[in-house]
Amino acid sequence: MLTDRWLKTAYAYLYIRDFQAARRAFDEAITENPENPEYHFHASVTALRNGETGYAMEAAKQAVLLDPENALYAVHLGAVTAQALVIEASAALREGRATETKELLLRALEADPLCERAHELLAELG
Structure with missing residues (x-):
């Protein structure tokens, strides 16, 4: 094939x-x-x-x-979603929009609770 x-x-x-x-x-x-x-x-x-x-x-x-029943595909989609939100949050942080940054990072962690970069950026925000 x-x-x-x-x-x-x-x-x-x-x-x-x-x-x-x-x-x-x-x-x-x-x-x-x-x-x-x-x-x-x-x-x-x-x-x-x-x-x-x-x-x-x-x-x-x-x-x-x-x-839709494949758990691996769903987890991966969560990881991709989290990465996209972290990218968006990083841009918001560079522009000084701390509240929006935090909201985006929390959404990223909802999508992928193990997203290290989201945890790191949240810690930086304090």
């Missing part, structure tokens, strides 16, 4: 830590079989490693939509 080839290619790129190429290979697998939540999940994980939070969010949402 063609999709399996793309999946094997993506894993090979992950092994050599070429995350951009891995993400492109996962995208090809998704193109071949868009109803497979595993492909969306792996594309999301890889995009998150690349710092592509927006893409990671969309792919994570799609994985959960396709397989």
Whole structure:
């Protein structure tokens, strides 16, 4: 099956830590079989490693939509959501909006209680 080839290619790129190429290979697998939540999940994980939070969010949402019973996909979506909120909170903090920063960080911790960066920034806020 063609999709399996793309999946094997993506894993090979992950092994050599070429995350951009891995993400492109996962995208090809998704193109071949868009109803497979595993492909969306792996594309999301890889995009998150690349710092592509927006893409990671969309792919994570799609994985959960396709397989809402999969706890791993749900936890990953929480982690991606938390990271996106931390990025937003960091921008608010740089602009001196402490109240908004705190609210965003608390939302991040609701999405992922283990989000270290959210805990760190909250501690800095005092």
